[in-house]
Amino acid sequence: MNIIQNNETIDNYKKIFPFIKPYFGRAFLAFSLAIPIGCLDAVIALSLKPYMDIVMVEKTTQSPWYIPILIIAFTSIQGILNYVSTYMNDWVTYKVTNDLKKALYEKLMHKSSVYFDTKTSGDALKRFNNDADTACKGLLGSIKLIVSRVFSSISLIGVLIYNSWQLSIIAIFMLGLAIVPLTKVKNRIKSVTNKSESENATVITSYNEAYNGSKVVKAFNLYEVQKEKFAHQLERLFNLKIEITRKTGSISPMMHIIVSIGIGLAIAYGSYLIQNGTITSGNFVSFVTALIMLYTPIKGLGTNMKSMQTSLLALERVVKNLSAKEYIVDKSSSIVLTDFKNDIIFENVCFEYKKGVPVLKNINFTVNIGETLALVGNSGGGKSTIVNLIPRFYKVKQGAIKIDGINIADYKINSLRDNISIVLQDNFLFAGTIRENILMGNLQATEEQVRLAVHNACLDEFVYSLENGLETYIGERGVLLSGGQKQRIAIARAFIKNAPIVILDEATSALDNKSEAVVQQAIDNLMKDKTVFVIAHRLSTIQNADRIAVINEGELVELGKHEELMQIENGKYKALFEMQFKKEEIA
Numbered sequence: 001m002n003i004i005q006n007n008e009t010i011d012n013y014k015k016i017f018p019f020i021k022p023y024f025g026r027a028f029l030a031f032s033l034a035i036p037i038g039c040l041d042a043v044i045a046l047s048l049k050p051y052m053d054i055v056m057v058e059k060t061t062q063s064p065w066y067i068p069i070l071i072i073a074f075t076s077i078q079g080i081l082n083y084v085s086t087y088m089n090d091w092v093t094y095k096v097t098n099d100l101k102k103a104l105y106e107k108l109m110h111k112s113s114v115y116f117d118t119k120t121s122g123d124a125l126k127r128f129n130n131d132a133d134t135a136c137k138g139l140l141g142s143i144k145l146i147v148s149r150v151f152s153s154i155s156l157i158g159v160l161i162y163n164s165w166q167l168s169i170i171a172i173f174m175l176g177l178a179i180v181p182l183t184k185v186k187n188r189i190k191s192v193t194n195k196s197e198s199e200n201a202t203v204i205t206s207y208n209e210a211y212n213g214s215k216v217v218k219a220f221n222l223y224e225v226q227k228e229k230f231a232h233q234l235e236r237l238f239n240l241k242i243e244i245t246r247k248t249g250s251i252s253p254m255m256h257i258i259v260s261i262g263i264g265l266a267i268a269y270g271s272y273l274i275q276n277g278t279i280t281s282g283n284f285v286s287f288v289t290a291l292i293m294l295y296t297p298i299k300g301l302g303t304n305m306k307s308m309q310t311s312l313l314a315l316e317r318v319v320k321n322l323s324a325k326e327y328i329v330d331k332s333s334s335i336v337l338t339d340f341k342n343d344i345i346f347e348n349v350c351f352e353y354k355k356g357v358p359v360l361k362n363i364n365f366t367v368n369i370g371e372t373l374a375l376v377g378n379s380g381g382g383k384s385t386i387v388n389l390i391p392r393f394y395k396v397k398q399g400a401i402k403i404d405g406i407n408i409a410d411y412k413i414n415s416l417r418d419n420i421s422i423v424l425q426d427n428f429l430f431a432g433t434i435r436e437n438i439l440m441g442n443l444q445a446t447e448e449q450v451r452l453a454v455h456n457a458c459l460d461e462f463v464y465s466l467e468n469g470l471e472t473y474i475g476e477r478g479v480l481l482s483g484g485q486k487q488r489i490a491i492a493r494a495f496i497k498n499a500p501i502v503i504l505d506e507a508t509s510a511l512d513n514k515s516e517a518v519v520q521q522a523i524d525n526l527m528k529d530k531t532v533f534v535i536a537h538r539l540s541t542i543q544n545a546d547r548i549a550v551i552n553e554g555e556l557v558e559l560g561k562h563e564e565l566m567q568i569e570n571g572k573y574k575a576l577f578e579m580q581f582k583k584e585e586i587a
Contacts, residue, residue: 023096027088030085030089037151039154040077045159093136105128114327121204127201135318152293160291166269170269202233206226266291334412337404344531345366346363346366349362349364369500373534373545377550378551384505387505391416396409434463434489435470437493438470459488483515487522491523506537547560547561550572
């Protein structure tokens with residue numbers, strides 16, 4: 001088992017090495033400097049022998065005056081080397097951490113929609129940000145410490161043997177006994193540490209919810225509920241951390257006891273060796289000093305090893321995330337969708353989010369270029385799922401979606417999505433200015449294209465009434481804007497992309513009548529000369545669609561023009577329309 005785990009650790013280091021390679025020179029220097037830093041520990045212990053023998057025992061007037069000066073000089077050199085090594089090590093750590101975070105961030109952006117459906121924001125932050133900090137800071141720092149400790153131990157063991165090989169046997173044997181428990185640390189804490197990290201993620205999620213859901217908390221007076229929920233999370237986290245301490249806490253006192261026994265035996269046997277003249281008092285003092293210097297850091301290795309194992313587990317998670325296969329990827333034979341020319345066809349399309357729970361069942365229809373297809377039906381019936389399959393946010397389980405006769409799975413993903421613009425009910429805007437958010441649709445757009453997009457999105461009056469115009473900062477997620485303003489910026493973003501296929505997923509459902517009228521005008525402008533899929537909860541807004549598809553419980557139950565569907569006796573669309581019309585009359 002240990003061999004397998006060691007192989008896994010080596011594999012993890014191999015996978016992380018490409019991130020260290022660009023800075024290998026500095027890393028090597030930091031670790032190399034740890035060698036003399038460790039070796040210089042032996043100087044003090046070794047120098048005590050002649051000092052004790054000449055000054056303390058023989059009481060000669062010819063004091064070795066150079067020994068204190070040498071100790072000061074070597075200690076000063078050790079301090080300078082330690083500073084340089086620490087600086088280099090931290091420099092490499094921060095650089096490698098940044099590069100890891102860049103790679104993880106890119107990986108996160110390419111994660112499938114399935115991942116974001118099932119994971120929390122806290123989990124993403126923990127796995128794709130915090131783990132990189134924990135892995136790099138802990139591991140590179142620990143490697144430097146271990147190199148220093150190893151060479152310190154080797155040099156100090158050399159001093160032990162030099163002074164008394166008999167006492168050295170006892171010391172080294174007890175040293176081996178003290179180190180044995182450290183080999184079990186990872187096995188003891190692995191499962192608990194992973195649970196602890198998961199619970200940490202839920203705590204981070206709670207902070208995110210407190211920030212993003214502050215108005216809901218206030219509106220529903222959820223202070224006590226959220227506080228209690230958070231307290232329970234902290235309590236679970238506390239219990240897991242205490243369990244880690246319980247599983248590893250015994251190691252440190254155990255090592256203290258073993259080390260103390262080693263020192264006690266060395267002193268007892270050393271006294272005997274002095275009395276029979278085998279070693280001098282100087283040998284003994286030098287030996288005990290070296291032994292204490294050797295054992296003191298060993299006693300603290302339990303805590304250091306726990307920290308290192310935590311870093312190793314974080315490294316495992318980092319490597320796992322970096323090595324994870326993408327849910328949706330290009331095939332080696334994928335082609336570029338350069339120009340949409342004919343039609344989009346759904347052929348017996350089936351889909352499910354959870355295995356065995358079908359969401360779409362044998363959906364069949366064709367949308368010709370320039371045509372507008374409206375999707376209506378019961379809530380949760382599969383309308384949004386249909387439009388989410390077109391840009392391949394999810395994989396079709398069965399059947400195929402074809403553009404110009406070619407399965408979309410055979411197109412390069414980026415080229416497919418370059419041909420699609422999307423406007424949602426709740427459009428995400430980035431922290432930044434209005435201009436920056438509009439340009440997300442086309443970073444190479446000219447000033448004239450930006451002006452035209454603003455005009456077609458019916459943003460002119462709003463933008464030019466602002467002191468800073470397009471340079472106005474809109475806050476995180478566009479928090480400083482109204483719903484209608486956010487929608488029109490999203491529409492401008494879609495305009496400037498100028499993709500031939502447009503998806504509108506309930507783009508006006510969350511707006512009041514006045515805002516809806518303005519946004520609807522912007523949408524009408526966007527739809528011109530485009531192939532459009534539109535989902536709308538207000539059926540009055542889609543009466544002019546070329547065709548209307550009624551989706552009910554994952555099935556296409558009706559398809560046709562508004563007038564045709566209204567002629568179907570007991571038809572689903574007719575029932576929906578009349579029910580909504582009556583509600584609007586009552587209102």
